[in-house]
Amino acid sequence: MDVLGRPLVDRTLPLLAEGYAWLPNRMRDTPGPVVRTRILGRPALALRGPEAVRFFYDERNVHRHRAVPEPVLGTLFGHGAVHTLDGAAHRARKSLFLPLLAPERVAGLVDHVTAAWDDAVPDWSGRGAVVLFDEAATVLTAGVHRWAGIPLDVCEERATARDLIAMVDGFATAGPRHLRARRARARQEARLARLVRHVRTGGASAPADSVLDLVCRHREADGAPLDGRTAAVELLNVVRPTAAVAWFVAFTAHALHRWPGHRARLADGDVPFVTAFAHEVRRFYPFVPFLGGLAARDLYWRGEWVPAGGLVVLDVYGQNHDESLWGDPYAFRPERFLGRPVGRDELIPQGGGDPATGHRCPGEGITVGVLEALAVRLARMEYTVPQQNLTIPLHRVPTRPHSGVLLAAIR
Numbered sequence: 001m002d003v004l005g006r007p008l009v010d011r012t013l014p015l016l017a018e019g020y021a022w023l024p025n026r027m028r029d030t031p032g033p034v035v036r037t038r039i040l041g042r043p044a045l046a047l048r049g050p051e052a053v054r055f056f057y058d059e060r061n062v063h064r065h066r067a068v069p070e071p072v073l074g075t076l077f078g079h080g081a082v083h084t085l086d087g088a089a090h091r092a093r094k095s096l097f098l099p100l101l102a103p104e105r106v107a108g109l110v111d112h113v114t115a116a117w118d119d120a121v122p123d124w125s126g127r128g129a130v131v132l133f134d135e136a137a138t139v140l141t142a143g144v145h146r147w148a149g150i151p152l153d154v155c156e157e158r159a160t161a162r163d164l165i166a167m168v169d170g171f172a173t174a175g176p177r178h179l180r181a182r183r184a185r186a187r188q189e190a191r192l193a194r195l196v197r198h199v200r201t202g203g204a205s206a207p208a209d210s211v212l213d214l215v216c217r218h219r220e221a222d223g224a225p226l227d228g229r230t231a232a233v234e235l236l237n238v239v240r241p242t243a244a245v246a247w248f249v250a251f252t253a254h255a256l257h258r259w260p261g262h263r264a265r266l267a268d269g270d271v272p273f274v275t276a277f278a279h280e281v282r283r284f285y286p287f288v289p290f291l292g293g294l295a296a297r298d299l300y301w302r303g304e305w306v307p308a309g310g311l312v313v314l315d316v317y318g319q320n321h322d323e324s325l326w327g328d329p330y331a332f333r334p335e336r337f338l339g340r341p342v343g344r345d346e347l348i349p350q351g352g353g354d355p356a357t358g359h360r361c362p363g364e365g366i367t368v369g370v371l372e373a374l375a376v377r378l379a380r381m382e383y384t385v386p387q388q389n390l391t392i393p394l395h396r397v398p399t400r401p402h403s404g405v406l407l408a409a410i411r
């Protein structure tokens with residue numbers, strides 16, 4: 001500690017080495033769910049729990065402007081993305097995404113994705129074996145493009161899915177995965193910026209009220225339209241995370257393999273159970289490790305302090321596995337979500353707080369809806385699971401079953 005009691009030793013390297021387990025391990029060593037440390041050269045305060053969520057999402061405490069490191073912007077979110085805005089600028093940009101919460105929009109996307117899945121299954125049957133993660137990403141990419149009004153040739157679906165997945169896969173690492181993510185983003189931003197230009201100059205049309213139409217017509221807080229590159233960034237902020245639902249589809253297949261007793265209830269389409277299963281997949285499996293922002297002023301939380309400009313970190317994975325919230329958190333039990341409302345700030349795989357006013361994911365309804373539909377389809381599908389490496393390494397961010405879940409003899 002220095003003279004002001006600030007931790008001196010930077011923990012970025014242990015964080016990169018331990019991945020999802022790093023913060024929960026540190027939390028275990030402290031009396032309250034709060035850890036003071038140093039990350040990326042800054043003093044940092046890590047917290048968890050529903051009250052901590054409300055503290056974190058209060059703009060008077062934490063802001064996002066300049067909080068996202070460039071390597072994450074250059075791969076995952078895109079420069080100038082909604083994730084990086086605060087206050088009036090954030091609210092104006094967020095209004096672009098709030099229509100995605102409407103049940104009829106969610107249902108429309110689910111229809112497109114399930115149609116793409118049903119079209120793909122006969123092809124999977126004709127092949128000896130398929131990697132579910134890759135196939136699900138292609139199906140999701142095809143479905144979300146049709147729903148969003150973004151043209152995509154069938155022969156481009158697989159390569160586009162690869163790019164969208166690469167952007168997520170490479171954000172938290174150095175080396176080849178990161179370079180692949182940057183190249184993928186550059187390609188996809190260029191493609192979508194071209195499309196936005198064509199729509200605006202009359203060379204292409206956007207179906208009325210589609211996501212493409214909304215983005216092309218959007219006005220910022222100052223009344224200005226989005227420049228072409230930022231419009232492309234925000235289109236990608238819809239199609240990329242939808243393709244990323246492939247992570248949860250692979251986790252669903254993993255869960256069905258490990259705990260086959262759940263298959264019958266899913267296959268029956270038992271609606272409350274299907275929803276509970278989707279929530280448990282999002283809670284149990286590791287995807288988002290934590291979220292970060294910058295202290296808007298000197299902040300105190302549970303007796304710990306971080307100076308203005310320090311990092312405030314919300315321990316997402318740790319909260320979703322907090323014994324005091326979930327009881328037996330490392331058991332996969334969808335039943336825990338039956339007959340119990342899901343607390344807004346308890347289950348936070350896609351952020352906490354109110355999506356309309358804060359940074360919570362506006363695609364949560366879409367994620368749950370798509371996952372429900374595809375979990376039922378998976379449960380009804382006949383297949384074998386050949387010998388393969390299904391381990392999910394916790395040091396890799398984002399992680400997934402090592403094999404991607406190889407399925408054979410699909411019918």
Ligand code: HEM
Nearest residue numbers: 082083237238241242244245350351359360361363366367
């Ligand atoms: C794979 C499933 C998904 C996961 C795990 C996920 C997770 C998240 C998380 C953790 C955040 C950040 C919350 C925060 O900063 O406080 C977020 C924000 C966001 N997500 Fe998702 N998301 C998913 C799917 C989606 C989908 C399907 C869409 C759109 C169709 C979407 C669009 C967005 C947007 C636009 C933001 C930025 C919101 C803002 O900054 O105000 N996400 N998501």
